Amino acid sequence: MRHGVAMREGIVDFADTAEESELRSELRSLLDEHVPEAYLGAFTHNENDLAVAQNFCKVLAQRRLLALAWPEEFGGRAGNSGELTVLREEMWARHEPRGAQYMGVNWIGPAIMRFGTPAQQELHLPPISAGEVIWCQGFSEPDSGSDLASLKTAARPVKGGWEVNGQKVWTSYATMAEWIFLLARTSNTGPKQQGITVFLVPMSRPGIEVRPIPAMLGPHHLNEVFLSGVQVTEADVLGTVGQGWQVVREALAFERVGIARYARCERLLNEAPDALGDRWARLPGALKHRWVKALVHTRQARLLAHRVVERHDTGVVDPRDSAAYRIAVTRLDQEVGEVLMDVIGSDAVGTDDETDLFSRAVEDHWRYAQASTVASGSIEMQRVLLSRALLGEAAR
Amino acid sequence: MRSAMSAEAESFGRVVDEAIRSAGGVALAQHADAEPAERDKIAAMLGNLGVWDLEPAADPVQAEAAAAVCRAAGRYALPYPVAERLSSADPARAALALVDRDAPARVAHLDLDLDWQLCDSRGFVAPVATVGAAFGGKLSRFVCSANPGAWTHTQTDQAARLITLQGWTLLGLVEQASQLTYRYVQERIQFGHPLAHFQAIQFTLTDVAVAVDGLAELAKYALWSSIKGGPAAMVDAVALRLAATETADTTFRAGHQLHGAIGFCDETPISWLSRSSQTLRRLPWGLSQTEARLVELVDETTFAGPFERVRTAL
Numbered sequence: 001m002r003h004g005v006a007m008r009e010g011i012v013d014f015a016d017t018a019e020e021s022e023l024r025s026e027l028r029s030l031l032d033e034h035v036p037e038a039y040l041g042a043f044t045h046n047e048n049d050l051a052v053a054q055n056f057c058k059v060l061a062q063r064r065l066l067a068l069a070w071p072e073e074f075g076g077r078a079g080n081s082g083e084l085t086v087l088r089e090e091m092w093a094r095h096e097p098r099g100a101q102y103m104g105v106n107w108i109g110p111a112i113m114r115f116g117t118p119a120q121q122e123l124h125l126p127p128i129s130a131g132e133v134i135w136c137q138g139f140s141e142p143d144s145g146s147d148l149a150s151l152k153t154a155a156r157p158v159k160g161g162w163e164v165n166g167q168k169v170w171t172s173y174a175t176m177a178e179w180i181f182l183l184a185r186t187s188n189t190g191p192k193q194q195g196i197t198v199f200l201v202p203m204s205r206p207g208i209e210v211r212p213i214p215a216m217l218g219p220h221h222l223n224e225v226f227l228s229g230v231q232v233t234e235a236d237v238l239g240t241v242g243q244g245w246q247v248v249r250e251a252l253a254f255e256r257v258g259i260a261r262y263a264r265c266e267r268l269l270n271e272a273p274d275a276l277g278d279r280w281a282r283l284p285g286a287l288k289h290r291w292v293k294a295l296v297h298t299r300q301a302r303l304l305a306h307r308v309v310e311r312h313d314t315g316v317v318d319p320r321d322s323a324a325y326r327i328a329v330t331r332l333d334q335e336v337g338e339v340l341m342d343v344i345g346s347d348a349v350g351t352d353d354e355t356d357l358f359s360r361a362v363e364d365h366w367r368y369a370q371a372s373t374v375a376s377g378s379i380e381m382q383r384v385l386l387s388r389a390l391l392g393e394a395a396r
Numbered sequence: 397m398r399s400a401m402s403a404e405a406e407s408f409g410r411v412v413d414e415a416i417r418s419a420g421g422v423a424l425a426q427h428a429d430a431e432p433a434e435r436d437k438i439a440a441m442l443g444n445l446g447v448w449d450l451e452p453a454a455d456p457v458q459a460e461a462a463a464a465v466c467r468a469a470g471r472y473a474l475p476y477p478v479a480e481r482l483s484s485a486d487p488a489r490a491a492l493a494l495v496d497r498d499a500p501a502r503v504a505h506l507d508l509d510l511d512w513q514l515c516d517s518r519g520f521v522a523p524v525a526t527v528g529a530a531f532g533g534k535l536s537r538f539v540c541s542a543n544p545g546a547w548t549h550t551q552t553d554q555a556a557r558l559i560t561l562q563g564w565t566l567l568g569l570v571e572q573a574s575q576l577t578y579r580y581v582q583e584r585i586q587f588g589h590p591l592a593h594f595q596a597i598q599f600t601l602t603d604v605a606v607a608v609d610g611l612a613e614l615a616k617y618a619l620w621s622s623i624k625g626g627p628a629a630m631v632d633a634v635a636l637r638l639a640a641t642e643t644a645d646t647t648f649r650a651g652h653q654l655h656g657a658i659g660f661c662d663e664t665p666i667s668w669l670s671r672s673s674q675t676l677r678r679l680p681w682g683l684s685q686t687e688a689r690l691v692e693l694v695d696e697t698t699f700a701g702p703f704e705r706v707r708t709a710l
C-alpha cells in the first residue's frame with residue numbers, strides 16, 4: 001500500500017479471548033450442575049425457583065463470580081468488561097438464575113462504591129457480592145413515569161433526619177427485597193431535577209408497606225410500595241442531600257448495556273429447529289425468512305452491546321451508542337418473541353405437556369418481552385436521547 | 397474482541413475518501429452518466445493511490461483496507477466496480493461479479509475493459525462469453541447482460557469476499573444518505589421550526605441510525621469472517637447482504653420522504669445515492685432471495701455465535 005505505514009497491528013477480531021471462553025465453560029458447567037433445565041427464572045409461583053436462584057448466587061459468590069467485575073476488596077475478582085459481558089450473556093441465556101440480584105451487582109453496588117461513605121460500603125457491599133441480599137429500586141411513582149424528575153414522594157425534615165411520605169409503583173422484587181434504593185424529594189425549590197435525594201432504606205423499617213400487583217408478566221415483577229411516616233437519617237443518604245439526580249444518572253451509566261436480552265434470543269432461535277423436529281421442515285417459508293432475519297438482528301444487537309462496552313473501556317461514553325443499542329435490543333426481544341410464537345403454533349397459548357420445555361420458554365419470553373420497550377425507561381425516551389445526539393439543538 | 401480496524405487500513409480509507417471527494421464526490425456519478433468514459437479516470441485515480449495494488453486475499457490488513465476503500469466509494473456512489481475488482485484474483489486487471497445461475501446474468505460496469513469472471517454463492521465460477529450493451533436506464537445506467545462460459549466448481553472464499561465488500565459499499569452509501577438526511581432536517585424550516593423539531597421525524601431517523609450502526613458492526617464481523625475464510629464466511633457475507641439491503645430500504649425510504657420533492661432531483665446527492673444503490677440491492681438477489689439463500693446456508697451449516705446450534709449428526 002503506497003499510502004499506508006508498513007506496520008502490522010491489531011485487526012478486527014470477534015472471537016472470545018482465551019479467558020472469556022474459559023469463563024463461558026466454567027459458567028456453563030455451573031449452570032448445568034445447579035440450575036434445572038426447566039428453570040424459567042426466579043419469579044414464578046413455584047418457591048423452588050426462587051430457592052434455585054438464591055442458591056446459585058451463593059455458588060457464584062463463592063467463586064467470586066457474582067460480583068465478577070468488582071475490585072477484590074469488595075468481593076469481586078476485578079474481571080474485565082469482556083468477562084462481564086460473558087457473565088451477562090450466559091446468565092440471561094439461561095433465564096437469569098441470579099434472580100433479582102443482578103441489580104445489586106450491576107448498579108446499586110457500583111453506585112455505593114462511587115458515592116457511599118466507608119460505613120455504607122462496609123454495610124452494603126459484602127452482602128451484595130456474597131449473594132445474600134436483594135435490593136429493589138424505588139424510582140417510579142403513579143404520576144411520575146417517563147418524567148421521573150417530577151417525582152413527589154416527600155422527605156420532610158424532622159428532628160434527627162426526615163420523614164418520608166409517598167408512593168412508589170412498579171417496584172420489581174419489592175416483596176422479597178431487604179433494602180430499597182429510594183428516590184425522594186427533599187426540596188421543592190429550583191428545577192425539578194434538583195432537590196431529589198437517594199436514601200438507602202431497609203424494607204423492614206416501620207411505615208413501609210408492599211402490595212403486589214397481579215400482571216401478565218408473572219409474580220414479583222410489579223408491586224406498589226407505600227411510604228407513610230418512614231423515618232430516615234443522614235446515615236441513610238447516598239451521596240449528598242439534593243444530589244439524587246446526579247447519583248441516579250451516574251449509577252444507571254454503570255448499567256451501560258443492562259440485561260443481555262440478545263443472549264436468550266439467540267439461544268431460543270437456535271434451539272427452534274431441533275425442538276420442532278419434523279415440524280421444522282413443514283414451517284411456511286415466510287416464517288423461516290423471519291427466523292433467519294431475527295438471527296441476523298440478534299447478531300447485530302450483540303455487536304452493538306459489545307461496541308458500547310468496548311468504547312466505554314477506551315474512555316468514550318457516547319449516549320448515542322447505548323441508546324442505539326437499547327432500541328435495537330428491546331425491539332429484538334419483541335421480534336424474536338413474535339417469530340417464535342408463530343414457530344410453536346398453537347402451543348403459543350400454553351401447553352399441558354410438562355416436557356415441552358421449548359414452548360414454555362417461548363411463551364415466557366414473549367410475555368416478558370412485551371415489557372422490554374417500557375421497563376427501565378421506554379423506548380421513546382431512548383429515541384429522544386438518540387435524536388438529540390443525531391440532530392442537536394434542532395431536535396429540542 | 398476487537399471491533400476496531402487497524403489504523404493503517406482506516407487511514408488508507410481516509411486518503412481514498414478525500415481523493416474521491418476532491419475529484420468531485422457524488423458529481424462523478426453525474427459526469428459518468430453523461431460520459432461513460434469518465435469511469436476510466438476514476439480507475440486511474442484509484443490506481444495512483446495504490447488501490448489496485450491491494451491484495452485482500454493475501455493479507456488481513458489489506459483486506460481491511462479494501463473494505464475501507466469500498467466504504468469510501470459507496471459514500472460518493474462512485475460509478476466504478478471497486479468491490480468487484482478488489483475481490484478478484486488480480487485487482488490490477490480483473491473483476492469478479494456475483495450472479496444467480498438460475499436467473500439472467502446482469503452485471504453493472506461489465507462494459508469496462510477488465511478481465512471479468514462470474515461467480516455464484518455455491519462456489520461456481522465462469523468466464524464471460526459475451527456482453528450486451530449497457531441498459532442505460534435510470535437505475536441501470538451501466539448494467540449489461542452477460543452470457544457465461546463454462547461453469548467450474550471451486551471454493552466460495554472469493555465470492556464471500558465479493559459479497560462482503562459489496563456490503564461495505566452499501567454501508568458507505570447508507571452512511572452518506574443518512575448524514576445528508578440528518579443535515580437536511582436540521583436546515584429545512586417549516587411551520588417556523590426545523591423539521592428536526594418534530595418527534596415523528598426524529599423517531600423516523602432513530603430507526604435509520606440504529607439500522608446504520610448495526611450494519612457498521614455487522615460489516616466488520618463479516619470482514620473478520622471473510623479473512624478467516626471457509627464455509628462460515630459465506631453465511632456471514634450473506635447475513636451482511638441481508639442487513640445491508642434492509643438498512644438501505646429503511647435509509648433511502650426515510651431519505652426520500654424527508655427531503656420532500658427536492659430529493660428526487662438530479663441536483664441533490666440523495667437522488668444519485670438512491671438510484672446507484674439499486675444495482676447492489678437487486679443484483680443478483682433482492683431482499684427476499686437473500687433471505688431464502690441465508691435460510692439454506694444456515695440449514696447447511698450453522699449461524700455462528702455463543703449460542704449457535706451445534707449439530708452432532710449431519
Ligand SMILES: Cc1cc2nc3c(=O)[nH]c(=O)nc-3n(C[C@H](O)[C@H](O)[C@H](O)COP(=O)(O)OP(=O)(O)OC[C@H]3O[C@@H](n4cnc5c(N)ncnc54)[C@H](O)[C@@H]3O)c2cc1C
Pocket residue numbers: 136137138139140141144145146147169170171172173217221371373374375376377378379380
Ligand atoms: C417489568 C417492569 C419492571 C419495572 N421495574 C421498576 C422498578 O423496579 N423500579 C421502578 O422505579 N420502576 C420500574 N418500572 C417502571 C418503568 O421505569 C416505567 O414503566 C417507565 O419509566 C415508563 O413509565 P410509565 O409506565 O409511567 O409510562 P408513561 O411515562 O406514562 O408513558 C406511557 C407511554 O407513553 C409514551 N411516552 C411517554 N412519554 C413520552 C414522550 N415524551 N415522547 C413520546 N412518547 C412518550 C411511551 O410509549 C410510554 O411507554 C418497571 C416497569 C416494568 C414494565
